[in-house]
Amino acid sequence: MNTVNVSRRRLLQASAVTGGGLVVGFAFTGCSSAPAPLPVASTEGAWTPNAFLQVLPDNTIRFYTARSEMGQGVTTGLATLVGEELDVNPLDMDIRLAGAHEDYVNPLFGMQGTGGSTSIRAHYTQLRQVGANTRALILEAAAKDLGVPTSALTTDNGNVVAGETRHPYADFINTAQELQIDADAPLKPTSQFQYIGQETRRVDAIAKATGTAQFGIDIDVPGMHYAVVVRPPVARAKAQSVDVANAKSMPGVTDILEVHSGVAVVAESFWQAKQAAAKVEVQWESMPLEAVDNDTLRRDYAAALEGGDGVEGPNEGDIEAAMDAADVTHEAEYWAPLLSHSPMEPMNAVVRIEGDEADVWTGIQFPSAVPGLVSRVADIPAENVRFHQTYLGGGFGRRGSPSYVAEAAEIAKETGKPIQLVWTREDDIQQGPFRPASLMRIKAGMDNDGNLLAWDAARAGADISPDTFRGLLPALYPWMGDGMVEGVANLSEWYFEKFATDESSTEGLFEDYDHPNTRVTHMTVDHELPMTFWRSVGHSYTAFAKESMIDEMAEATGMGEVAFRLQNTQNSPRLNNVIRVAGEHMAKMNPPEGHYLGFAAHNSFYTDVAEIAEVSVENGKIRVHKVTCVLDCGQAVNPDIVRAQIEGGVVYGLTAALYGGLNLERGAIKESNFHDYPMLRMNESPEIEVVIIDSGTNPTGVGEPGLPPIAPAVANAVYKATGQRLRSLPLQLA
């Protein structure tokens, strides 16, 4: 056992330079201290050339997927990348979810995180190189063992082929582990891809169709107790007095304790914990947020826009002069409400602390946060924290905020028991962190020929990044004291309020169209509600404002929504092409009487998407019958998963467009479960057609870009159907 670890460590140290016996043009380890052993299963006789691959003596090819699988199909996608160059069918691999280790960082984040539709883009070259270099080592070992030149050998799905004979890769692993290569192996030209670009099935579909896929909530360890936390109705309020008399006599209850986020009730089963939690009486401290009602946000945002005292973002040309010179100007305000992510699997984590060691099982978008967070809470060294990733029952940004891991660790530490902490759906909807509400104002100017000249855009609302940063800081820098964490977090809030625009707040509001004079202003108005990234982040609201305004301008020209967009996207050729192709599809559509087509296009996460929504309005109810999406995301590694992601983005975005909106009353969220925070269901789900344009470039994002255009596409169709311009989400007819 020890020997195995030492040899792994040696491999890892080599990986600082070579990527574990491999070259791979990515620095895998950045610290001067010895890296932690790889969190991969130790299997007798297996060859582990790097953190991603393991070849077992029975020729099982194990692949450790570094990105969190939350439904976006990344496991299949990454296995396809490595399998393409390793020459192993991804569907034949034994796929494992990677633990926490520096070799698993997202090259675009510098930490182990999944989000921003980055995974395929970030690993596209790296994992193919890992596959190619590993295959090169196997070929070299085979040549040595078989006494033939490598040029006499080829590979085929996990086998080295020498003439008529096939040898499993496993035959050569003893020799291969003695070898090093000194240059990256060449990658295949795209014309030779056999897995990338193919319509393969998902590697996780059978497990997920048979109930055998393991999510965090399915973890069960001996002696495990279940915890539910009684939480304040108003964010961040602390308990002033707690009466547990009625709760502690409830069946199965073993512990009741105060934690940073409320009062934890621990019992022998979840049901017992949940029942007892309802009996805990808490007096919560009074918070300034209690002065905030539903109308307060919009009123305060409007006042901020009116005051004009914001932080200036991009400013090109002379906006005032251009607006004066424009033949046509138009100004409008757009509203998007506070939203919950509500993934189907409520937040949960299992933490077991024994002595100065801990095990953590959970599904999380930022595994990097786990060791630091648990180390901090449990007062044990971070390297003694073993993280076991599970499937995520939906992420959508929510599982990037790891407070649920801290809660579970806190309770496990205090009680000395292995703990599964589970949030209720009510916790999920009411506690956040949320997608912030936004009030956006756009003033646009154009000439009489429909050329956009000036675009003056402003957004008021809370920022996303500082709160997310606040949540991750204690995890990433466990050595910082609480006071320092608070200080740094406050500093970042203040910075975005006064000096710089949080990119997440205004992204998508101004980039897509050709207007030589552009001004973007941001007014941070923070009511101290917790915020974080929500699928497509700023684009989830800015696309609604931008594409509604573009539609309004197009209408003023009388030149048609597609022609106007084509004329004004000359500087964005890929977006322009997507609009052109979508326009051709739209021109051929022949909707039945009473159905209307709305159009929207948007670039996000480096992907261009245009959507056409076929909508009818019957008895004041908006019904979306069909959505056609045209996108260019570069190389589609798995076209069917790309389609699934776009379909998913449309449905998630439609829920927000038609229903989404949390309401505040005295600082507390009024909605509590799916009866008053409804989700789109099958009977309301449109037919969705996805058209992928292959522009031959490297892959760009697909998890999020399907979402932003749907709300404006529907709103633009509703305008045609009713003459009403709906400028507030969710879309509600007067």
Added chain:
Amino acid sequence: MEISRMINFTLNGQAAQTDADPSTPLLWVVRDHFKLKGSKFGCGAGLCGACTMHVDGAAMKTCVTPIAAIADKAITTIEGLGTPEDLHPLQAAWHEHAVPQCGYCQSGQIMAAAALLDANPNPSSDEIDAAMSGNICRCGCYPRIKRAIQSVSENALAYDAMAKTEDGA
């Protein structure tokens, strides 16, 4: 001395009994006591369908079904419907049509679909909508769920023919 309040039922064809409090929802008895984790907790209020099992063949939301109500009844969970080695036709269709994304709701979706097809082997599109609208999927797999159900209905050939006509149009 406390009177025994053992509740008997069958679970995936096997005799089972529990002394859990009769008000405990079936979901938690199956998950926490019998350790079958395929059925999921989504809302705790019978609103999302992630916990759907069959009770005497009918799809039920088990997060709001107290075990007192299932005494002497036959319970089938996703584990009892099929296994990775021996897939139920719907599970095979879920794989074939690449239905699951995060997968968390899919046990419930499949149990609802299986109960539908048992009762009505030839559901229309509207009948599928009606039977499935108690099951929420946040990943937005609805179009694929519907296609997968249609593919194993007795109307599958007719649906195929319709799809071909639409493609050709």
